[in-house]
Amino acid sequence: MEREIVCGADIHKRFLIATIHSPDGQKIQARFESDLEGLQLFRNWLLDHDCRKLAVESTANYWQPIYLVVAKDIEFVLANSYQIKHIPGRKTDMLDSEWIAELCLNNLISPPRIFSGEDRDLRALTRTRENYIKMRSQIKNRIHHELESACIKLSSVLSDIFGKSGIHIIRGLLIGKSIEDILKGIPAKTLKANREEIRKAISANISPIQASLLGQLLNSIESFDREIGYIDQQIQTVISKRHGDLEIAMSIPGMGIISASTILAEIGNFADFKTGEQLAAYCGLVPSVYQSAGKLITGHITKQGSPHI
Structure with missing residues (x-):
C-alpha cells in the first residue's frame, strides 16, 4: 500500500x-x-501540496478550531500528547511538527475519538453545567465560612441553609431585620428547627463588610441557579433527539x-464500540490486570476513562 503525503502541526x-x-x-x-484567516490559509496550503491527512497534538483545546476548518477536506488525526512523547526514535534536533508528521506517515498514532456536531454540543453543555455546579458549591462553602466567622451558627440548626428558610434568614440579617421579624416571616411548614434554637x-x-460580602455571594448563587436552569433546558432540547438512548439510560x-444526559454526552455515538467490554473500558470501568510470579492478578477498576462519568 502506497503511503500518502501527511502533515504534522x-x-x-x-x-x-x-x-x-x-x-x-x-x-x-x-x-x-x-x-x-490563518487557518483557512493553512487548509489551502495543505490542499495545494496534495496533503490529505493532518496530525496534531491534543494540546488544550487549541486543536478544535483547526478541526472545524479542515475536517471537511482533510483527514484529521488527533495525537495523544503522552503517547507521542514516549515513542522512541526521535532525533534531538527534530521539530515537534516533524516528529508528529513522521509518526503519522508511519501510522504510529492511535487517535482518540473526536466528537462532532450535536455530540460535541451536548458534551459542552453537560461539562459547563458540571463546572457551574462546582463553582456554586465553592461559593456556598464561602458563605458557610463567612457566617461562622460572624458567629452565626445557622448550619447547626438548619440542614440546608440554602433552602427557603435559610435564604430568608440570611437575607433578613443582611438588611438589618430584627430576629423576631425574621422568625415571623418563616412559613411554619418549612421550619423543622426549634425557633428558640434559631434565635440563639x-x-x-x-x-x-461581612453583610456586603454575603450579599454578593448570595447574588452569585442565584445567578448560577438561573444559568444552570437555562443549561438544563438546552440539555433537554438536545438530548430529546436521542430519546431511545435516554430511556435506556434512565x-x-x-x-x-x-x-x-451526562453519561450519553461522554459516550457519544455508542456504535463506535463493537462490544460492551470496549465501552466499559472506554469509561474506565474495567479492572486492571497484571502479571506477578506467572499469575494473572485482577486489580481495581482502572478509572482511566472520562472523569465526568
Whole structure:
C-alpha cells in the first residue's frame, strides 16, 4: 500500500508550525497564524501540496478550531500528547511538527475519538453545567465560612441553609431585620428547627463588610441557579433527539435525566464500540490486570476513562 503525503502541526495559542512529510522523505515547513484567516490559509496550503491527512497534538483545546476548518477536506488525526512523547526514535534536533508528521506517515498514532456536531454540543453543555455546579458549591462553602466567622451558627440548626428558610434568614440579617421579624416571616411548614434554637444561632451581629460580602455571594448563587436552569433546558432540547438512548439510560435505578444526559454526552455515538467490554473500558470501568510470579492478578477498576462519568 502506497503511503500518502501527511502533515504534522505543532499548535500554539497564537500560531502553528506545520511540516508536510512525503513518503520520499521530502519536507516542507511553514508557519500560520491561528486566527480564522490563518487557518483557512493553512487548509489551502495543505490542499495545494496534495496533503490529505493532518496530525496534531491534543494540546488544550487549541486543536478544535483547526478541526472545524479542515475536517471537511482533510483527514484529521488527533495525537495523544503522552503517547507521542514516549515513542522512541526521535532525533534531538527534530521539530515537534516533524516528529508528529513522521509518526503519522508511519501510522504510529492511535487517535482518540473526536466528537462532532450535536455530540460535541451536548458534551459542552453537560461539562459547563458540571463546572457551574462546582463553582456554586465553592461559593456556598464561602458563605458557610463567612457566617461562622460572624458567629452565626445557622448550619447547626438548619440542614440546608440554602433552602427557603435559610435564604430568608440570611437575607433578613443582611438588611438589618430584627430576629423576631425574621422568625415571623418563616412559613411554619418549612421550619423543622426549634425557633428558640434559631434565635440563639443568629443572635450575633454581622459587620457591614461581612453583610456586603454575603450579599454578593448570595447574588452569585442565584445567578448560577438561573444559568444552570437555562443549561438544563438546552440539555433537554438536545438530548430529546436521542430519546431511545435516554430511556435506556434512565432505566437504571436512581438515574435522572441530567445524569443520564451526562453519561450519553461522554459516550457519544455508542456504535463506535463493537462490544460492551470496549465501552466499559472506554469509561474506565474495567479492572486492571497484571502479571506477578506467572499469575494473572485482577486489580481495581482502572478509572482511566472520562472523569465526568
